[in-house]
Amino acid sequence: MTPDELLAQLKVPAIASPMFxxxxxxxxxxxxxGGVLGTFPTLNQRTSEGFDxxxxxxEERLAAARQAGERPAPFGINLIVxxxxxxxxxxxxxxVRHQVPVVITSLGIRPEVIEAVHGYGGLVFHDVVQGRHARKAAEAGVDGLIAVCAGAGGHAGTLNPFAFTDEIRRFFDGLVILAGGISDGHQVAAAxxxxADLAYMGTRFIATAESRADPDYKRMILEAGTADIVYTPEISGVPANFLKASLERNGLDGAGKGPDAFDFGEREAKAWRDVWSAGHGVTSIDDLPATADLCARLVAEYRDAAGRLRFNDAA
Ligand SMILES: Cc1cc2nc3c(=O)[nH]c(=O)nc-3n(C[C@H](O)[C@H](O)[C@H](O)COP(=O)(O)O)c2cc1C
Structure with a gap:
């Protein structure tokens, strides 16, 4: 699949990003x-057998949808490298055995992963928070770079999205995917x-009927604004955005420096189970829709966005 073939299979240029x-x-x-690229992290199943x-x-559920005459978007997985x-x-x-259409790699570049996915015609996207890492990933041959900017849920960056998108565009002609605070279809159009070619949306999809988040977690997102998000290394050792109310519930205030070494093992899993992550995009989220309804709304808002661009046409 080429990047253009991927884009042609989406109803709106957006990815529901993988969330631990x-x-x-x-x-x-x-x-x-709903016509949006859906993804999940392999580690959301406790074993490789479960992931399989x-x-x-x-695959079976998407094949059934196709048989019923639907044209579902491709899906992807996130591999923590x-x-x-x-x-x-x-x-x-x-x-590789399942020929997963899109593989999103995080926390390191492994050339053998890119080679293996390209071997069956899949696409590799890699997430970055700095220009230096973006260049390395581009040189390694990834098909897409995910610019994780300030205010994103999870392990966020600190860069301004206008500047970082442009910085990457200047040396990279693959897909540029923008992340951080994108919660509606107008914002997808803005990206x-x-x-950017695609928007990467995490926090918005936590507050859906089908997400696996605790009901209290979903409710906390509905009540939160930007002031309720704390950027802190206290949970992972590297900075990430968390809901302030959830930190407080666990007796934390975000001021600690967290563990010395980042470790995607049991400790991290327990920490993220108790302390809930979300980005600045919480401020735009007021409901808990079915994912199908959310996707339909994103498509409608995206199409509507063109009208917003008009400005003093007669001038
Ligand atoms: C609860 C949560 C868990 C996340 N887990 C992962 C993960 O396992 N792998 C990953 O690549 N990104 C992860 N992310 C980051 C998202 O994929 C994405 O970069 C981010 O949510 C985009 O910003 P937004 O939340 O403002 O839309 C996570 C984000 C959240 C909110």
């Missing part, structure tokens, strides 16, 4: 059926205007 403990088959399938089963389930993840090889082998 939050995304699973229901969210992925409903997202894809989820892939089979997603960090030394602390002992499952990289096993999960990659499973992804395109800024030079």
């Amino acid at each position: 403990l939050v995304s699973g088959p229901d969210l992925v399938v409903e997202t894809c059926r 089963q989820w892939l089979t389930e997603i 960090h030394a602390s993840n002992p499952r990289v090889e096993a999960d990659l082998e499973i992804a 395109r205007m800024m030079g």
